[in-house]
Amino acid sequence: MMTPSPGSRILRKLPRENAFYFFTSIGNYTGEKAASLEEFVERVREVNVKSLEFHLYRGDLEKWTDQTLEDGELAERIRSLKSLSPLGDSLRDQLLLIVSKRYEKLKGTSSAKPM
């Protein structure tokens, strides 16, 4: 049996209980969720920016990408972004750049055929 590559593991679809649920503040759920890195990229693009601020500074984004998605590299990049303290659209743009680049890279490696 072949072991899935790290890329395809990170790109897998998660069960709903392990999805990332976007809140704007304590207990206020927006109705948006992401059950894969691909969905996460889409949600970052469109979710209320207050939700991104809320989760970034609580450390929720890095925790989910590290512990649930199991992508330590992406978690580290998100952690570095947090240290720059971006807000609003600037935060969305920078976060979107990080997650979409990571997604494209993993998608490229997981679909590449071995030589």
Place this chain on the structure above:
Amino acid sequence: MKVKGEAVVLDDLDLEILQALEENSKQTYTEIGRLLGVAHSTVYDRIRKMETHGIIKKYTVILDLDKVGVKYITAIMTVFTDPKESENVAKRLSELEQVLEVSTSLSEELLIIAKVVAEDQEKLHSFIAHSIAPLPGVLRIRTSIVTRKYKEECANSFFQSRGN
């Protein structure tokens, strides 16, 4: 107390007994009888009938958690749901021990209103994020944390004051 079909009609004495029990359910039949000017056997009889018919559902204890050093917060949560899943969501919420009350309400959308307790804001958030948001049919959630409580009564007093 009179039983008319499935409805039970309480008289003034029943209501006075209920009021006395609400103030202090540890009172004896004799004490209640003395208070209301009736025999203790009458009080016993009325209470037994109200218990048998399920009017008195249970006797409970109201704790002052602050005095025993228990720190907690209360929140009122409004859960917007897919109408097809609303009943299932309400049932699932009712099974969770952190959820004290669950009601449904029909405004522009179908809502579930629930009273929730947790040790602190972080645990409240974690509970909502991990146990409620993932339930199938939950569309979004609004939560208000209670900062100060001015009054807390059950509906009994209101109906007793209106004379049933």
